[in-house]
Structures are given as C-alpha cells and as structure tokens.
Amino acid sequence: MTATEHLLTCLAEECGEVMQNATKSLRFGLADRNVLDPTGPTNRERLVDEPNDLMGVADMLADRGMIPKNWRDQEKQDAKRHEVAKFMDYAASVGALQITSSPQHLARGADLAGKKPVSFGPDQDRRALSNERTP
Numbered sequence: 143m144t145a146t147e148h149l150l151t152c153l154a155e156e157c158g159e160v161m162q163n164a165t166k167s168l169r170f171g172l173a174d175r176n177v178l179d180p181t182g183p184t185n186r187e188r189l190v191d192e193p194n195d196l197m198g199v200a201d202m203l204a205d206r207g208m209i210p211k212n213w214r215d216q217e218k219q220d221a222k223r224h225e226v227a228k229f230m231d232y233a234a235s236v237g238a239l240q241i242t243s244s245p246q247h248l249a250r251g252a253d254l255a256g257k258k259p260v261s262f263g264p265d266q267d268r269r270a271l272s273n274e275r276t277p
C-alpha cells in the first residue's frame with residue numbers, strides 16, 4: 143500500500159465515522175453516549191470530533207500534494223448550504239419534512255441576513271433529537 147492509498151483509506155474511514163455518528167444521533171439523540179462507554183463523548187461531541195478528523199486527514203492529503211493546498215472553499219460550502227436548503231424546501235413540499243419556516247435561513251449569505259433561524263417541526267421532535275426533557 144502506498145502512502146496515498148493509506149491516506150485515502152483513512153479518509154474513507156473518517157467519512158464512515160461521520161456517517162455512523164450522524165445515524166447514532168438520529169437513533170438515540172444528540173445528548174446520548176455510547177452505553178458501552180458511558181463516560182465517553184456525547185453524540186453531539188462526536189459530531190464535532192469526526193468531521194474534524196476528516197478535515198485533518200484531508201489536510202494531510204494536501205500537505206503531501208495529493209489534493210490542492212487550498213482545498214477548503216467557502217463558496218463551495220455556501221453553495222452546498224443553499225442546495226441542501228433548497229431540497230429541504232422540496233422535502234417539506236412533498237410532506238417528507240416538517241418545518242415551520244424556510245430552510246433558506248440555513249443558507250449563509252448577505253441576502254439572507256436578518257432572517258429568523260429555521261425551526262424544525264414540533265417541539266417534541268426537537269426535544270427527542272436533543273434528548274431534552276419535557277419540563
């Protein structure tokens with residue numbers, strides 16, 4: 143295995159860890175911890191850790207000239223935010239997503255400044271995902 147192959151394997155592994163943590167968060171909530179590691183990080187903490195691991199491996203690829211040094215691109219990230227917000231609108235329009243205000247508020251940009259943040263669905267759904275307790 144070459145160094146490039148090794149780093150690409152690490153990149154794929156980190157993508158898998160991001161995916162796994164996203165689904166664990168959906169299944170058990172953001173505040174939940176692994177029952178086999180009750181003092182370990184919450185799913186919310188892992189949702190910060192794993193994307194940073196992924197970016198660290200991508201930086202190693204950049205350090206070795208395998209991808210451009212300036213691989214991070216705010217315009218591309220903003221474009222993705224707009225695309226996801228657009229498809230959230232579509233999902234809401236077909237009844238697959240419950241939202242109470244436009245997902246376009248999730249997209250960053252001067253044209254969106256000053257708008258209220260998006261609110262997702264009924265409070266109980268939000269509480270369930272964040273493991274909040276009902277008062």
Ligand SMILES: [Mg+2]
Nearest residue numbers: 156159192195
């Ligand atoms: Mg990791």
